[in-house]
Amino acid sequence: EDQVTQSPEALRLQEGESSxxxxxxxxxxxxxxxxxxxxxxxxxxxxxxxxxxGEEKExxxxxxxxxxxxxxxxxxxxxxxxxxxxxxxxxxxxxxxxGNLIFGKGTKLSVKP
Amino acid sequence: DAGITQSxxxxxxxxxxxxxxxxxxxxxxxxxxxxxxxxxxxxxxxHYSYGVKDTDKGEVSDGYSVSRSKTEDFLLTLESATxxxxxxxxxxxxxxxxxxxxxxxxxxxxVV
Numbered sequence: 001e002d003q004v005t006q007s008p009e010a011l012r013l014q015e016g017e018s019s020x021x022x023x024x025x026x027x028x029x030x031x032x033x034x035x036x037x038x039x040x041x042x043x044x045x046x047x048x049x050x051x052x053x054g055e056e057k058e059x060x061x062x063x064x065x066x067x068x069x070x071x072x073x074x075x076x077x078x079x080x081x082x083x084x085x086x087x088x089x090x091x092x093x094x095x096x097x098x099g100n101l102i103f104g105k106g107t108k109l110s111v112k113p
Numbered sequence: 114d115a116g117i118t119q120s121x122x123x124x125x126x127x128x129x130x131x132x133x134x135x136x137x138x139x140x141x142x143x144x145x146x147x148x149x150x151x152x153x154x155x156x157x158x159x160h161y162s163y164g165v166k167d168t169d170k171g172e173v174s175d176g177y178s179v180s181r182s183k184t185e186d187f188l189l190t191l192e193s194a195t196x197x198x199x200x201x202x203x204x205x206x207x208x209x210x211x212x213x214x215x216x217x218x219x220x221x222x223x224v225v
Contacts, residue, residue, distance in 0.1 A: 031211045043203050043216030044156070051211075087156070091211055100171060101146075101214065103156040 003027070006088050006104035013111050016077045021107045023088030024070040033071050034101065035064050036087040044087055078111045085109070116140045119204050119217040126224055132191040134220050136204030138184075144207045145187040146214065147171075147179060149200040156203065162187055163210075194224045 003026045013019055025033070032051050036044035048057040050066035057064045061082065063074040073086055085108045089101040116139035126132050136145060147159040148171075158171030160179040168179050176198060178190045191198055201221050205214035 034213050036213075036216075041219075043205075043218050044214075046213040046215065049213050089156075100158055100161070101156075105153070105155040 004088055004090055004102050004104040006086075006107050008107060009105070010108045011110070013075075013078055013109070015079055015111055015113050018074070018076045018078070020075070021073040021086055021109070022070060023073070023104055025088075025090050026069075027090050027092050027102065029092050031091045033066055034089045034091070035062075035071070035073055036089065038085045038087055038106070047086075075109070078109075080111045080113050083109055083111045117204060117206055117215055117217045119202075119220050121220060122218065123221045124223070126194050126222070128195060128224055129193050132194050132222065132224075134189045134202055134204075134222070136187040136189070136217060138187075138206050140206060140208075140215070141184060142206040142208045142215075143184075144210060145181065146205040146207075147177075147187065147189045148203045148205065148216075149173065150203060150219075151200050159189065159202075191222075194222075196224050198222065199224045 005024050007022045032049050034049050035047040037047055038044045048064040053068045055066050061076050065072045085106040087106045089103045091101050118137045120135045146161040148156045150156045157173045159173055159177050160171055162168045162181040180188045201219050203219045204217040207214045
């Protein structure tokens with residue numbers, strides 16, 4: 001069964017303390033891996049798409065990387081405003097549900113000043 | 114939210130009543146999706162549309178129906194609401210199937 005697993009479920013950091021979030025997947029025929037940020041009471045906000053192993057994307061303090069089995073979201077010197085739930089999602093080959101993003105359960109990040 | 118609007122934002126309804134949620138986009142994107150988000154389950158796909166009058170089921174489609182009569186509108190209907198359908202519902206859009214989706218702000222539905 002296709003599955004997306006994110007770890008840890010929750011992460012508390014001090015401001016400036018760098019760390020990484022993990023997203024492992026077991027889907028077959030990966031077409032893309034997506035990272036989203038979700039603030040309380042709001043919809044997910046798109047951050048990155050990664051399509052092939054070895055690919056990296058950066059945005060401010062965030063850097064996403066992809067291997068054949070997992071992705072990492074690295075947060076460098078986080079600030080309190082980076083506090084949010086970070087969601088990972090994958091999309092399969094078109095032989096599966098067309099356009100179906102399969103989401104992990106998310107990592108809730110708290111950054112304390 | 115980048116041209117996507119969900120209505121209503123909050124709704125409380127009674128068990129057994131029909132409920133329709135609306136998603137409206139101004140981006141002219143081809144694909145539209147309905148997800149529900151529940152604690153411990155994450156986001157799960159209910160139905161999606163790949164064009165006007167073209168829809169298909171997602172992972173958790175039982176008890177839900179959808180319609181798309183215009184490019185800009187995608188309606189989600191709960192034919193007879195049950196307490197298990199209490200959730201936060203998100204609509205999303207995309208122009209191509211393998212690109213990032215844009216999500217709406219969500220509808221919080223409570224079935225009592």
